[in-house]
Amino acid sequence: MxxxxxxxxxxxxxxxxxxxxxxxxxxxxxxxxxxxxxxxxxxTDVTIAQNLRPEVNIWREADYPGASDTTRELLHHWFGRDHSITTADGEVIPFRY
Incomplete structure (x- = not known):
């Protein structure tokens, strides 16, 4: 077996x-x-992923140039701080995107 x-x-x-x-x-x-x-x-063998990763890092580190104010604010909201979710039994679970 x-x-x-x-x-x-x-x-x-x-x-x-x-x-x-x-x-x-x-x-x-x-x-x-x-x-x-x-x-x-x-x-990865996916060429676009290999090429895109450093470009996205540069864009992120430069504070998202070319993005609208609203988009920039949302990106900071989601990726720039901690979040939490509450389960059905009341347990709070912290997380970050």
């Missing part, structure tokens, strides 16, 4: 959801060993 190896450490995040990715996981070199964390973003 097949018994899969479950690596719980692979479920632990390497960075927070609102942070820029600084590393990614690759398959272990030995079967059964934990995945390895490698510095840098995961490479």
């Amino acid at each position: 097949y018994s899969p190896i479950i690596n719980i450490s692979a479920l632990e995040p390497l960075y927070l959801p609102h942070e820029m990715p600084t590393c990614h996981r690759i398959r272990a070199k030995k079967e059964g060993a934990p995945a390895e964390a490698v510095k840098g973003r995961r490479p």
Whole structure:
């Protein structure tokens, strides 16, 4: 009977959801060993994504030039502060986009 190896450490995040990715996981070199964390973003074959990422970073760091005042205000609202959501049982869960 097949018994899969479950690596719980692979479920632990390497960075927070609102942070820029600084590393990614690759398959272990030995079967059964934990995945390895490698510095840098995961490479992609999608050319537009590779080209767009640095441009979006420049646009974000320059405070969204070319965006309307309303759009800029919304971008600051969503990405520039903490938010929270309340569950049905009243638990408040903080999060960031």
